[in-house]
Amino acid sequence: MLSDTSLPVIQATLPVVGEHIEEIAKRFYKHMFEAQPDLLDGLFNRGNQADGRQQQALAGSIAAFAGMLVEKPDQVPDHLLSRVAHKHVSLGLSPDQYQIVHDHLMWAIVDVLGDAVTPEVAAAWDEVYWLMANLLINKERGLYNAVHLSPETIWRTWRVVQRIQETADVVSFVVERTDERDVKPSLPGQYVTLKMTMPDGVQQPRQYSLTKADDGQHRQFAVKRVHGLPTPDGEMSTLLHNDVQVGDEVVLSAPFGDVVLEYTDRPLVMASAGIGITPMAGMLSHLVQSGSRRQVMLLHADDSEATFPLRAQVTEDLAKLADGTLKTWFLTPAEAAEAGEATGSVFSGFMDVSDVELPDDAEYYLCGPLPFLKSVRSALIAGGVPAKDIQYEVFGPDLWLADFQ
Numbered sequence: 001m002l003s004d005t006s007l008p009v010i011q012a013t014l015p016v017v018g019e020h021i022e023e024i025a026k027r028f029y030k031h032m033f034e035a036q037p038d039l040l041d042g043l044f045n046r047g048n049q050a051d052g053r054q055q056q057a058l059a060g061s062i063a064a065f066a067g068m069l070v071e072k073p074d075q076v077p078d079h080l081l082s083r084v085a086h087k088h089v090s091l092g093l094s095p096d097q098y099q100i101v102h103d104h105l106m107w108a109i110v111d112v113l114g115d116a117v118t119p120e121v122a123a124a125w126d127e128v129y130w131l132m133a134n135l136l137i138n139k140e141r142g143l144y145n146a147v148h149l150s151p152e153t154i155w156r157t158w159r160v161v162q163r164i165q166e167t168a169d170v171v172s173f174v175v176e177r178t179d180e181r182d183v184k185p186s187l188p189g190q191y192v193t194l195k196m197t198m199p200d201g202v203q204q205p206r207q208y209s210l211t212k213a214d215d216g217q218h219r220q221f222a223v224k225r226v227h228g229l230p231t232p233d234g235e236m237s238t239l240l241h242n243d244v245q246v247g248d249e250v251v252l253s254a255p256f257g258d259v260v261l262e263y264t265d266r267p268l269v270m271a272s273a274g275i276g277i278t279p280m281a282g283m284l285s286h287l288v289q290s291g292s293r294r295q296v297m298l299l300h301a302d303d304s305e306a307t308f309p310l311r312a313q314v315t316e317d318l319a320k321l322a323d324g325t326l327k328t329w330f331l332t333p334a335e336a337a338e339a340g341e342a343t344g345s346v347f348s349g350f351m352d353v354s355d356v357e358l359p360d361d362a363e364y365y366l367c368g369p370l371p372f373l374k375s376v377r378s379a380l381i382a383g384g385v386p387a388k389d390i391q392y393e394v395f396g397p398d399l400w401l402a403d404f405q
């Protein structure tokens with residue numbers, strides 16, 4: 001909670017900071033990377049920097065947090081903090097790095113707002129920063145401790161033992177441990193960070209959802225090739241598709257991620273689009289492994305049957321469950337798919353959840369591009385599903401978080 005001294009100052013300056021937060025974030029990053037270029041070598045995702053998404057995510061989260069401190073001082077925005085903390089630990093962030101971000105961020109606030117930043121204003125925003133930073137540091141410490149790891153020990157080398165061409169644009173990688181140490185267990189829906197050296201010698205991290213339950217020796221994930229045009233091709237996905245072969249070694253973090261399956265008996269509805277199938281495949285694999293009796297419905301949208309990644313795997317897993325069903329929406333249904341339309345399991349066009357009868361009291365997991373998430377979530381809420389029963393994963397900085405608080 002904010003001190004009595006800072007509360008009115010934050011109240012008074014929130015609008016002007018909010019108005020300039022994107023500029024503040026932009027200058028903050030530029031200043032920080034000029035002073036510490038090593039942060040772009042192995043920690044920050046330069047793809048997100050290039051198109052501005054990370055700046056917006058950070059700006060949105062700080063503005064949302066300050067707004068909450070003012071409007072709902074007794075509530076902690078747990079969803080926002082959890083998401084950020086899991087992302088941070090999957091990158092091996094350490095507490096001492098918070099001072100670096102603090103110093104450059106405070107510099108940027110003064111640089112953008114100038115004389116408006118009196119010592120009182122600076123002190124109040126300093127307090128907001130450290131309130132949020134300390135909540136994150138504590139959460140991150142808890143996450144490291146829970147798996148008996150530290151920022152230095154989350155990384156481990158694996159050997160690629162299989163490459164599976166799932167669709168024209170998606171390849172699965174099966175990797176095996178290279179030593180006898182125990183493999184950290186993953187929760188259904190979690191991701192790992194993959195760290196690779198790019199052709200220019202710079203290390204880059206990217207997250208990939210695990211698509212199979214643990215077997216104590218392997219991890220499996222599926223990567224969609226990111227075609228650029230007019231922007232550059234995705235650097236990690238292109239490298240993985242073109243250059244990483246069976247026998248090669250890769251470095252992965254331990255699994256993290258806050259969007260995980262709850263262990264309940266309630267019906268489960270998963271809604272995905274495109275490569276958003278990956279966390280759902282991981283969850284289904286866990287459900288099969290644990291012999292779950294839950295009612296499970298997978299709703300998936302894709303361009304066509306041919307572009308639906310991991311289709312065989314999820315279909316087989318649904319068939320192994322006591323009560324698993326698949327409903328698909330294809331923009332261009334093939335003949336076989338059109339035949340399925342008569343049975344009410346295949347639909348044309350974008351996903352419309354009102355096409356199907358959803359189970360009562362279900363838990364919902366969504367994953368796909370933002371427009372898909374927004375439209376499906378809105379339709380579910382309009383249909384009476386409580387917001388607390390809908391969780392979602394976004395394959396990028398979560399620009400949507402601020403809207404939820």
Ligand SMILES: Cc1cc2nc3c(=O)[nH]c(=O)nc-3n(C[C@H](O)[C@H](O)[C@H](O)COP(=O)(O)OP(=O)(O)OC[C@H]3O[C@@H](n4cnc5c(N)ncnc54)[C@H](O)[C@@H]3O)c2cc1C
Pocket residue numbers: 045046047048050051191206207208209210221222223224225226227228229231232233234235236237238275278279393394395396397
């Ligand atoms: C929790 C989580 C789970 C994920 N799970 C999966 C998964 O299971 N499977 C999967 O395939 N992906 C997954 N992702 C996405 C994955 O982490 C990568 O973001 C994705 O593979 C693209 O990385 P890349 O290096 O190929 O692309 P990047 O090089 O990061 O490029 C990303 C985008 O930025 C654009 N860009 C790059 N440089 C510039 C520039 N200079 N100017 C303008 N635009 C530019 C590119 O054209 C591209 O559109 C997940 C992400 C998260 C956060």
Ligand code: HEM
Pocket residue numbers: 039043044045048049054057058061062083084087088091093097098099100101129132133136396397398399
């Ligand atoms: C109070 C301080 C901080 C806040 C509020 C904050 C906030 C955020 C947010 C909102 C995200 C995006 C999460 C997502 O949706 O995926 C993020 C990611 C990230 N943060 Fe922080 N962060 C803080 C401190 C730090 C520090 C100290 C570092 C390290 C120097 C750091 C490094 C990163 C990195 C590398 C990412 C992932 C970037 C990417 O993938 O593009 N953060 N942070």
